[in-house]
Amino acid sequence: MLRIPCPWCGERDETEFRYRGDASQSRPAAEAGLAAFSAYVYERENPCGWHLEWWLHVGGCRKLLKVVRHTLSHEIHSVGGPEDPG
Amino acid sequence: MNPVPSAKRVSSGRYSGWRLFLEGLSGQRGWSRAWAKAAPRSRYRVVIVGGGGHGLATAFYLATEYGITDVAVLEKGPIGLGNVGRNTTTIRSNYFHPDNIRFYEYSLKLWEGLERKLNFNAMVSQRGVLNLFHTDAQRDLFTRRANAMRLLGVDAEPLSREAVKERVPLVDLDNGRYPVLGGFLQRRGGTVRHDAVAWGYARAASEAGADIVEHCEVTGIRRDGRRVTGVETTRGPIAADTVCLAVAGHSSRLAAMAGLALPIESHVLQAFVSEGIKPVLDVVLTYGAGHFYVSQSDKGGLVFGGAIDGYNTYGQRGTLPMTEEVAAAAMTLLPGLARLKVLRQWGGVMDMSMDGSPIISGTPLEGLIVNGGWCYGGFKAIPAGGLTTAHLIARHAPHPLAAHLDLERFTAGRTIDERGVGPFPYAH
Numbered sequence: 001m002l003r004i005p006c007p008w009c010g011e012r013d014e015t016e017f018r019y020r021g022d023a024s025q026s027r028p029a030a031e032a033g034l035a036a037f038s039a040y041v042y043e044r045e046n047p048c049g050w051h052l053e054w055w056l057h058v059g060g061c062r063k064l065l066k067v068v069r070h071t072l073s074h075e076i077h078s079v080g081g082p083e084d085p086g
Numbered sequence: 087m088n089p090v091p092s093a094k095r096v097s098s099g100r101y102s103g104w105r106l107f108l109e110g111l112s113g114q115r116g117w118s119r120a121w122a123k124a125a126p127r128s129r130y131r132v133v134i135v136g137g138g139g140h141g142l143a144t145a146f147y148l149a150t151e152y153g154i155t156d157v158a159v160l161e162k163g164p165i166g167l168g169n170v171g172r173n174t175t176t177i178r179s180n181y182f183h184p185d186n187i188r189f190y191e192y193s194l195k196l197w198e199g200l201e202r203k204l205n206f207n208a209m210v211s212q213r214g215v216l217n218l219f220h221t222d223a224q225r226d227l228f229t230r231r232a233n234a235m236r237l238l239g240v241d242a243e244p245l246s247r248e249a250v251k252e253r254v255p256l257v258d259l260d261n262g263r264y265p266v267l268g269g270f271l272q273r274r275g276g277t278v279r280h281d282a283v284a285w286g287y288a289r290a291a292s293e294a295g296a297d298i299v300e301h302c303e304v305t306g307i308r309r310d311g312r313r314v315t316g317v318e319t320t321r322g323p324i325a326a327d328t329v330c331l332a333v334a335g336h337s338s339r340l341a342a343m344a345g346l347a348l349p350i351e352s353h354v355l356q357a358f359v360s361e362g363i364k365p366v367l368d369v370v371l372t373y374g375a376g377h378f379y380v381s382q383s384d385k386g387g388l389v390f391g392g393a394i395d396g397y398n399t400y401g402q403r404g405t406l407p408m409t410e411e412v413a414a415a416a417m418t419l420l421p422g423l424a425r426l427k428v429l430r431q432w433g434g435v436m437d438m439s440m441d442g443s444p445i446i447s448g449t450p451l452e453g454l455i456v457n458g459g460w461c462y463g464g465f466k467a468i469p470a471g472g473l474t475t476a477h478l479i480a481r482h483a484p485h486p487l488a489a490h491l492d493l494e495r496f497t498a499g500r501t502i503d504e505r506g507v508g509p510f511p512y513a514h
Contacts, residue, residue, distance in 0.1 A: 045338070074401065
């Protein structure tokens with residue numbers, strides 16, 4: 001069980017949250033072309049290590065959180081809002 | 087071709103009931119090692135990274151179907167301890183997309199003749215796979231899937247509530263949460279002893295001439311411009327004309343060594359086995375109102391599993407929320423098992439692809455081939471996956487049955503999304 005420290009609600013069980021995937025992707029410019037958009041939608045670094053990811057606190061404040069979590073140890077390094085760099 | 091002579095071959099002879107009897111007369115002491123523990127040479131025509139089901143099957147079919155025996159299979163640990171030995175052993179071809187039905191049906195047909203081909207008892211048991219439905223909409227969906235299968239000549243049949251009860255008396259049809267309305271049966275589906283698949287392919291590939299190199303971890307991929315020229319390993323560099331990655335769960339990590347990003351995320355899937363009991367279940371049963379599937383092994387234990395835990399991980403372990411969800415589904419469907427103890431629980435790391443379908447493909451790099459993205463359907467696909475990957479390596483062109491599994495489908499907009507959930511690996 002992950003315990004995610006929500007900046008607004010405090011530390012809560014992972015079952016209150018919904019995972020929303022890799023948060024390191026940023027949308028390319030409109031004219032960036034097919035390859036850039038394909039990479040944005042489909043390609044993932046998928047690291048074995050620190051991972052920047054979205055978690056939606058559906059069972060709490062309903063805010064979208066940006067979490068830095070280790071994909072092997074599951075340790076959570078930091079949790080912030082969507083505008084935080086992570 | 088490589089002028090260096092191959093490592094010394096061992097032959098374990100032909101296995102048969104008669105041989106078992108004869109060896110019994112001398113206390114079963116006459117058996118030899120089933121496959122050679124090869125030391126790696128400095129170059130091969132083909133290096134396959136990953137000694138799991140797909141890697142070993144690829145080596146076997148390269149040797150037997152395409153005449154390429156200058157092959158090494160590199161495995162970081164001992165073979166059989168990765169996902170090939172961690173799955174819930176189900177085989178089936180009850181898919182919806184025609185391309186997927188053809189591919190998995192071909193695999194099922196290869197399973198049907200596999201033991202004779204490998205001369206190895208893999209305990210292929212076509213006991214049937216029964217999917218239950220709990221709503222009218224789900225009945226429509228399964229009927230559509232069954233029709234798609236039957237149009238392609240694959241067996242699928244609807245079962246009434248009564249027929250489900252007759253076949254599996256354990257099922258609580260009128261459970262309070264999701265009453266069972268009926269089922270969808272593929273009689274030719276079933277289970278296979280997964281360890282025997284690894285051992286059988288390893289033995290047959292080794293005897294056909296491939297080197298199976300255990301405890302040899304790949305730490306880098308050598309490139310000369312856009313061409314892959316070999317791999318760096320913990321046992322020294324190995325040159326190769328073709329490098330094939332068959333490391334589902336860790337495909338992204340290996341591809342990153344070659345500078346590629348794949349449309350894959352790694353997730354953990356848990357599986358469980360209960361204490362052994364007398365025969366109570368003679369099909370593979372799946373629940374339709376949650377993710378839960380169960381079969382009974384020949385030792386008597388119930389083997390079951392659920393969905394992935396749901397967030398990126400490389401940890402070969404599961405966490406309790408999914409364990410609880412699986413247990414809840416089991417209790418809803420099969421309350422008679424409530425007092426059964428779970429003996430073991432484990433996890434395997436899955437390549438969850440962006441469309442939920444696998445990848446058997448060349449890459450932007452010449453000489454680098456990827457067999458991965460199996461999500462949680464890799465085991466049943468081992469024979470067809472190995473054969474079509476071998477075809478791609480030998481012929482430099484995709485096998486017709488696996489041409490739709492190329493990497494370019496993502497950019498080209500022809501993803502194969504069985505569940506229709508979009509590019510969200512954690513949702514497939």
